[in-house]
Amino acid sequence: MPRSHDYTGLAGASHDPVVQAAVLLVNLGTPDAPTPSAVRPYLAEFLSDPRVIDYPRWLWWLVLHGVILRVRPARSAHAYQRIWTPQGSPLRVGSEALASRLQETLSVQCAGRVRVALAMRYGQPSVHQQIEALQREGVRRLLVLPLYPQYSATSTGSVIDAVADALKALRWPPELRVVNDYHEDPAHIEALAQSIEQWWATHGRGEKLLLSFHGIPERYVRAGDPYLDQCQATARALRERLRLDDGQLLVSFQSRVGREPWLQPYTDATVRELARGGVRTLDVACPGFAVDCLETLEEIAMQNHEFFREAGGDALRYIPALNDSAAQVESLAALVQRHTAGWPEFNGCTA
Numbered sequence: 001m002p003r004s005h006d007y008t009g010l011a012g013a014s015h016d017p018v019v020q021a022a023v024l025l026v027n028l029g030t031p032d033a034p035t036p037s038a039v040r041p042y043l044a045e046f047l048s049d050p051r052v053i054d055y056p057r058w059l060w061w062l063v064l065h066g067v068i069l070r071v072r073p074a075r076s077a078h079a080y081q082r083i084w085t086p087q088g089s090p091l092r093v094g095s096e097a098l099a100s101r102l103q104e105t106l107s108v109q110c111a112g113r114v115r116v117a118l119a120m121r122y123g124q125p126s127v128h129q130q131i132e133a134l135q136r137e138g139v140r141r142l143l144v145l146p147l148y149p150q151y152s153a154t155s156t157g158s159v160i161d162a163v164a165d166a167l168k169a170l171r172w173p174p175e176l177r178v179v180n181d182y183h184e185d186p187a188h189i190e191a192l193a194q195s196i197e198q199w200w201a202t203h204g205r206g207e208k209l210l211l212s213f214h215g216i217p218e219r220y221v222r223a224g225d226p227y228l229d230q231c232q233a234t235a236r237a238l239r240e241r242l243r244l245d246d247g248q249l250l251v252s253f254q255s256r257v258g259r260e261p262w263l264q265p266y267t268d269a270t271v272r273e274l275a276r277g278g279v280r281t282l283d284v285a286c287p288g289f290a291v292d293c294l295e296t297l298e299e300i301a302m303q304n305h306e307f308f309r310e311a312g313g314d315a316l317r318y319i320p321a322l323n324d325s326a327a328q329v330e331s332l333a334a335l336v337q338r339h340t341a342g343w344p345e346f347n348g349c350t351a
């Protein structure tokens with residue numbers, strides 16, 4: 001009989017491997033080089049995802065291929081060139097560093113029984129490749145941890161799609177858990193608060209603190225995406241922990257693409273308004289980004305710094321993401337341990 005499906009399995013391999021658990025960190029992904037020809041396939045994959053842009057496929061295909069992919073790759077490549085490092089894209093370098101430090105920490109805490117791997121939602125290594133690689137190593141329990149503290153269908157939801165697609169191809173999928181969000185996790189809030197306080201201890205305190213989150217279309221929130229609520233909850237928790245009022249700690253949304261309204265207030269309008277209103281030093285943190293990337297290093301620390309100065313401000317000071325700091329590694333390790341409760345590989349792990 002011809003077979004209608006070809007599932008990936010471990011034919012011939014022992015079905016009694018050293019049972020292992022794995023944590024798969026997933027970040028957005030980034031181009032392989034800061035050039036239009038490398039940015040184009042990255043944007044094509046990203047912007048073809050219906051979770052990100054939900055217009056009717058035929059209409060969007062015409063706009064994407066007819067207009068956007070002719071114009072945007074050159075513009076984005078120019079932005080990537082401003083932040084590219086000798087090791088590559090900051091998002092990739094930072095995510096790899098975080099994964100390897102989390103591996104070190106969990107290896108110590110769990111006596112070497114847990115694997116940490118990193119996948120990119122768009123580009124390489126893909127979620128599919130990494131899940132197959134883990135399965136070849138004998139991993140039978142998988143915790144997926146998208147590096148997005150706040151859930152959005154456009155980010156976390158899309159990672160869940162990719163995981164589901166990858167598992168569908170397997171003959172014997174592993175046991176699965178997924179972290180939906182960690183926007184109010186106390187250790188995460190404490191790590192953010194301490195990094196802001198430490199930054200202030202070194203550089204002094206600006207007149208106001210702005211928290212800038214990546215935006216999404218307003219329409220998605222009206223349709224039930226909890227992202228706005230979760231951003232506001234993160235901001236509220238930080239405001240309380242840092243003992244600030246809502247005149248001292250403000251929230252805005254950045255990185256708008258296209259013409260429809262996105263979540264407001266917009267970050268660029270907000271920094272200009274603050275400068276025009278007499279604020280001279282403004283501190284900006286981006287708690288929605290686990291690792292620094294184009295959107296923080298170029299859009300905030302460079303572009304919005306320029307907007308702030310053009311409108312009369314002196315300095316917009318970007319407070320770096322948690323990246324591979326000990327505080328972020330420890331808080332994610334604790335999160336992993338909570339979400340794997342009952343899995344034998346995690347029995348007896350230390351804190």
Ligand SMILES: C=CC1=C(C)c2cc3[nH]c(cc4nc(cc5[nH]c(cc1n2)c(C)c5CCC(=O)O)C(CCC(=O)O)=C4C)c(C)c3C=C
Binds near residue numbers: 028155215217
């Ligand atoms: C067009 C729609 C977009 C939605 C919706 C969106 C949501 C969203 N994005 C992030 C995190 C990141 N986005 C990054 C870059 C980026 N985002 C969009 C578009 C949307 N994002 C584009 C087109 C780009 C590429 C750069 C550009 O051309 O402007 C990045 C940085 C990637 C890097 O390589 O450094 C991150 C991270 C979240 C969390 C989110 C929803 C909440």
Ligand SMILES: [Fe+2]
Binds near residue numbers: 214255
């Ligand atoms: Fe984005």
Ligand SMILES: [Fe+2]
Binds near residue numbers: 255294295299
């Ligand atoms: Fe941007």
